[in-house]
Amino acid sequence: MEHLSYSRIKTFSQCPKLYEYRYIANRVPAPSQLMLEGADEHLKIASTEQVPEFFKPAFERNFPLPVFEETIEADFLTFGLKGVIDVYSVQNISASIADWKLLNIPEDDTQLKIYALLLSQKYPQVVFFQCYYVSLKGNFFKRYTYTIEDIQEFEASLSEIADTIQTAKDFPPRPGQHCAWCAFIKECYQENQIPLEITQITTLEQAIELARKVYIAENFLDQIKAQLKTFLLEHGLDELVFDENNRMYLSPSIALRFGKINGRKKK
Ligand code: SF4
Secondary structure, eight states: OOEEOHHHHHHHHHOHHHHIIIIISOOOOOOOHHHHHHHHHHHTOOSGGGSOGGGHHHHHHHOSSOEEEEEEEEEOSSOEEEEEEEEEEEETTEEEEEEEESSOOOSSOHHHHHHHHHHHHHOTTOOEEEEEEEETTTTEEEEEEEEHHHHHHHHHHHHHHHHHHHHOOOOOOOOSGGGGGOTTHHHHHHHTOOOSSOOOOOSHHHHHHHHHHHHHHHHHHHHHHHHHHHHHHHTTOTTOEEOTTOOBOOOSOHHHHTTOOTTOEEO
16 A cells, blocks of 8 residues: 655645656656755754754653654555654653754644654554644744544544545646746646637636646746846846846847836846
């Protein structure tokens, strides 16, 4: 049975097309600078002494027997699950879990619930969980508490999500703000070109389909514009002008290139 993970579940719910590129076609994107930095920061915390100062009081109180960076797998009736827990501690009927984040913490606590569910399988006596997202660069943390009943309820909802993922046949694109960081936007844009001949839009389905393609195209162009901007700035053209939409004026005219357009913002 193929094990689900938080990354898989999050990717599928964000965009099934992205899931297809990443986990069905097994395409592995090059890690971004932010991902490399995050991995480095994680590696630095392998003992209590290395826990960040702002989190130490809470850590020393709630993690008496810390286990750092452990992979846990568990099989449920219809799905398998695995996760790498940054640090946890189990004492009698209580467990504490912490997940290091570089800066921002997620808007929801699905990842922590997955880890609590995995620990509940490894340590069946545990009935109370306290979990933390810890922002290493933000110097703050957020705490969540769950009972075993909360985690059992979560298991039931996860089982439905697992079923949807495991039986999926179609992986439609679901564009959104996340397209801005999508490593597969070029391929997605190629597969979802806006038709050159746009006939009249007559149905809602047509409108949705077209809106999706426009969203993907806009994000693709934004990525290209950002690359162009970086290149030009790095090559000494720091007087180029940009407008609010990061649009550049690549005119051969010296006047335009040197930012002499009235009312335009210079960067
Ligand atoms: S570009 Fe957007 S819609 Fe396309 S795969 Fe990536 S996230 Fe999904």
